[in-house]
Structure formats: structure tokens, C-alpha cells
Amino acid sequence: MTRVNRPDTLLTELRELRRRLRLLESSRMRAAAPAAAMRAVEGTPLLPARPSDWPSTDSADWEVALDGSATAGNTLVIRTVADQDTTGTARVTVDGNVVGDEIFIASDLARHTVFIDRVAEIAVEVRRTSGSGSIRLQAWLT
Known part of the structure; x- marks a missing residue:
């Protein structure tokens, strides 16, 4: 966010977009992996699900x-x-x-x-x- 009475620059807008993206991704990860499921496979590495990532x-x-x-x-x-x-x-x-x-x-x-x-x-x-x-x-x- 910018200071009062100063116009946003491309740099400040980019920082704000990155901040929002990190928040969005972290909330999706928390919602996608409930605590009970995480405890069930604790210690087991997660493998990529998509064959293109193998x-x-x-x-x-x-x-x-x-x-x-x-x-x-x-x-x-x-x-x-x-x-x-x-x-x-x-x-x-x-x-x-x-x-x-x-x-x-x-x-x-x-x-x-x-x-x-x-x-x-x-x-x-x-x-x-x-x-x-x-x-x-x-x-x-x-």
C-alpha cells in the first residue's frame, strides 16, 4: 500500500499484487489439506500427482x-x-x-x-x- 497523497507506481502495485497472491495461495493450501489428513500421512513425502511433474x-x-x-x-x-x-x-x-x-x-x-x-x-x-x-x-x- 502507498502513502497518503502519493500516486501508486508500478513497483508498489506489483508488491501489492504479490502480497495478495501469497495470501490467496496460503489460504488455498490450508483449505485443501485438513489437519486430520496431514496427521494421517505424517512423515510420508507427498508425490506429484500430475504425470507431467513426474x-x-x-x-x-x-x-x-x-x-x-x-x-x-x-x-x-x-x-x-x-x-x-x-x-x-x-x-x-x-x-x-x-x-x-x-x-x-x-x-x-x-x-x-x-x-x-x-x-x-x-x-x-x-x-x-x-x-x-x-x-x-x-x-x-x-
Whole structure:
């Protein structure tokens, strides 16, 4: 806000717009995430919901999309999607050894699960096999 008897400048108007935008965004975030829901997933990171925000690659070589540790009884959940006219594959390695079949990735959103039966180092690797777009992957342990 400006002082009395002084006209607004572009700078003061911009500051006021930024201030209002911050207030608006903070009120939306509070309304969108009730306290009970926040407590239910406390300690769990929030993952991007839109596939366009997921980690992606356009490499024809294997790239690690997730690298971490799992305990016995964990389930690895993987969601995949590719850009239009693009395909790819993903694979899961446990302690450096590939487990299961390669996961085919196309333009349709897909979900896959892998049960981890021991304490192990896991990695999810992904690559593009055809087309010129990107392959997107989201993975987490439950």
C-alpha cells in the first residue's frame, strides 16, 4: 500500500499484487489439506500427482529413477506413462540383480507393484525404446 497523497507506481502495485497472491495461495493450501489428513500421512513425502511433474527421461540408455533401501514386507509401487507415440521399459533391481520382467511403458497410465521379501538395496531403471518423447515414472515404497 502507498502513502497518503502519493500516486501508486508500478513497483508498489506489483508488491501489492504479490502480497495478495501469497495470501490467496496460503489460504488455498490450508483449505485443501485438513489437519486430520496431514496427521494421517505424517512423515510420508507427498508425490506429484500430475504425470507431467513426474521425473522423466528421453535417454535410450538405462537411467536410475529410484534408488533406495527396502525392508522385508515392503511393496514397491510404480506408476508409468510415456508421451504420445513414445514407448519405453522399466526394470527393478534388488541388490544389483534384475527381478521380474521388464515393464512396458506406453502412453496409457499404468500401475505396477513389486513385493520385496527381504532387506535389500533396490533401484528402478527406465529407458526410452522408441519415439522422440519422454518416459515418466513415479515410484514409492509402502
